[in-house]
Amino acid sequence: MQTVILAAGRGTRMRPLTDRRAKPMLPVAEKPLVAHTADAAIEAGATSLTLVVGYEADDVRSYFGDERGGVPVEFAVQTEQRGTADAVRAAAATLDDDAPFVVLNGDALYDVPSLAALYGDGGTPAVGSYSVTNPSSYGVLETSDDGYVTGVVEKPENPPSSLVNAGAYVFPVEAHGWLDVAESDRGELELTDVLTTVCEQCDVRGVAFDRWLDVGRPWELLEANEWKLAELDARFDSIRRIDGDVSEHAELHGTVVVEAGAEIRSGVVVEGPVLVRRGATIGPNAYVRGHTLIGEGAKVGHAVEVKNSVLMAGATVGHLSYVGDSILGRDVNFGAGTKVANLRHDGEAVRQMLKGKLVSSGRRKYGVVLGDGAKTGINSSLNAGVRLPTDGTVRPGETVLYDRIGESEEK
Ligand code: TTP
Known part of the structure; x- marks a missing residue:
């Protein structure tokens, strides 16, 4: 399935390590963080990659070139970091608009079997979930009795579940038309608002991930290296x-x-x-x-x-x-x-x-x-x-x- 990897962010919480490099290019064992994401996606079933780049884009471009693991790589430029929905919109021109597509965060580590389960169901809408003990710090998924994801709430005081949004989605063809979202309270165009529409319009599978690590803060780079080393x-x-x-x-x-x-x-x-x-x-x-x-x-x-x-x-x-x-x-x-x-x-x-x-x-x-x-x-x-x-x-x-x-x- 065609796959978009978001790698344009400024990575401000990772300062000073991101003063001169994009967060996805931080070293994790033998390769950059985003290369682990890309390689796991390829092993799980990605047939093409679009990397959305912006902040310190040149390093990402020169590292990947136009092919990786037998899969074509394209780049989409997000000139201003206006949010994750805007980043996917920047990638739209590289996508086949009559097929579903996968979106992954380029600053997260995923395990291959979990991603394979996301890719595995013929492109039906899905979101990766991960069970944590402190859901209030994340986007928490709401689920129905029959196991579908019905919505997502950001950092709720009373979380509806312990399942958090792992930033990994299969979006249906129709989602191309749902990428124009309004600015959120924190002033960004958020992909979770696109997910909300997908949940309203479709049955969305929640795919429980065995392992996931969001690498946003400096100590999470140590955790990423602990995992991959x-x-x-x-x-x-x-x-x-x-x-x-x-x-x-x-x-x-x-x-x-x-x-x-x-x-x-x-x-x-x-x-x-x-x-x-x-x-x-x-x-x-x-x-x-x-x-x-x-x-x-x-x-x-x-x-x-x-x-x-x-x-x-x-x-x-x-x-x-x-x-x-x-x-x-x-x-x-x-x-x-x-x-x-x-x-x-x-x-x-x-x-x-x-x-x-x-x-x-x-x-x-x-x-x-x-x-x-x-x-x-x-x-x-x-x-x-x-x-x-x-x-x-x-x-x-x-x-x-x-x-x-x-x-x-x-x-
Ligand atoms: P975030 O971690 O929310 O943003 P960030 O990477 O800029 O970090 P910080 O909050 O510390 O400034 O982003 C999640 C993923 O989406 C990450 O891989 C970067 C990517 N992204 C974009 O591609 N474009 C954007 O406009 C934003 C906000 C994020």
Whole structure:
């Protein structure tokens, strides 16, 4: 079935990581987030892909080109990010208007069997649902006694069910005529309003998804990597795929993939799942623990411990540092002895500033998020939940207790 993937958003909640890249291009294991979405869709039954691009579109275009996995890829440009219904409208010209179509969010991870169930019923209208314990934070689906979806309510105080909208739809041919919706209270043209019309006019299947992750906030990028790094062995057909140089005096445990051109030096201990991308170097004498992505050309030096973290391309943690549950943007540089806190004394979930408000990450262990090019001075300390802006700096010996992203950088 023809499939539209929405990838035009500004990703403001993901700042500073989206200052210079589209959110769907954030790294998740060996490929960008949206490539996982696209590949799952192709495996589930997508016959063509239209990627709706807008914010930082060039990276998405050049990554995909005009074909993926034997399926043609087209791009539709949404010039202004006016909402998800507007994004689908931008894609309309690329679609065959006498066939149903699938729409997926390009910033969400889906499992293949769940998507296959969505695609599987010959194009009958459907929406993917996912059961959560805190439905009030999502769009919640209303269902009839015979199991059809009858509507969706955004962030209700009294949720009608625990099933939330997973941003995955099969729309009928008629939906082409229902894409012109009115602006919502938050000033956007929303796809959920199109879904409401589809529910009024058609029987809409609710397809219960086994797994789904919306990747909108920085800690969800860690969760996305936790998911996809845990499956590395299946995607690489081996728990130990070593194409780079590994010293005979290094120890590897669990699933570890070392790409060609990467180097693991003497005295290093790696506990998988860990992916070391091409050109990266680790050691000597470093300790890299599970669910860690060491990006292309990144460096982890002597006496450094890294755990459950994402180091983007070119990030350098040279000596005597600890990095836990953190995201270091491209070309971040840690001065010797920089330490990250990833746990509160009271054991409560670590909170992070998002668009001017402190929000719980829901994670007991959560470190820091550093924009591309940020640099720390020697012996600096970064408190749990802190964000540093793109190209931000920390002085030697400084303790950063509070978030450093200014209001203007949130927009
Ligand atoms: P959102 O997560 O609602 O929006 P966003 O990605 O811009 O992030 P934020 O709220 O933090 O600013 O979007 C859901 C999906 O739809 C996501 O894949 C981006 C896409 N999208 C568009 O393609 N065009 C749009 O105008 C909007 C608002 C979103």
